[in-house]
Amino acid sequence: MKIRSRRSVRIGFAAALLTGGLLSAAPGCTTNTCVNGACTVTFEDGASSATVGGLDDVRVEILGIEGDRVRVAIGGAQGTVAKGTSQAVGPYTVSPTEISAKKIVLKVSR
Incomplete structure (x- = not known):
């Protein structure tokens, strides 16, 4: 039976915290909700x-x-759209509400 020292437990705990912190700081996430062709x-x-x-x-x-x-x-088409406005980008209409x-x-939407 192995007994861990308090130091190794602290190091393991610190490593677990660090790994969790790194995973939670992973770059970005996206969400989307759509109703009747508007997302x-x-x-x-x-x-x-x-x-x-x-x-x-x-x-x-x-x-x-x-x-x-x-x-x-x-979908391959590009455009620049100001917050609070709507603009066609290819066959889609884009309206930024937060930037x-x-x-x-x-x-x-289409």
């Missing part, structure tokens, strides 16, 4: 792309932020 796509903590099932699995990508404007690519370094929320 809200949320990008958080550095996430830059999402596949939106409610729009026939189209890929939505964040290409960059320029102040209150976001550069997006949707910050931590979170971008887009409403996307």
Whole structure:
């Protein structure tokens, strides 16, 4: 029977905390909800792309932020859209409702 010293238990616990911290800081997540062909796509903590099932699995990508404007690519078409406005990007209409370094929320419809 092996008995661990308090020091090795502390080191193991610290390593577990560090690993958990690293995993929780992994880059970004996306969520999307769709109703009748209109989807809200949320990008958080550095996430830059999402596949939106409610729009026939189209890929939505964040290409960059320029102040209150976001550069997006949707299904291969690209455009820059200002917060609070709507603009066509390919066959889709995009309306950013929130733009910050931590979170971008887009409403996307056909």
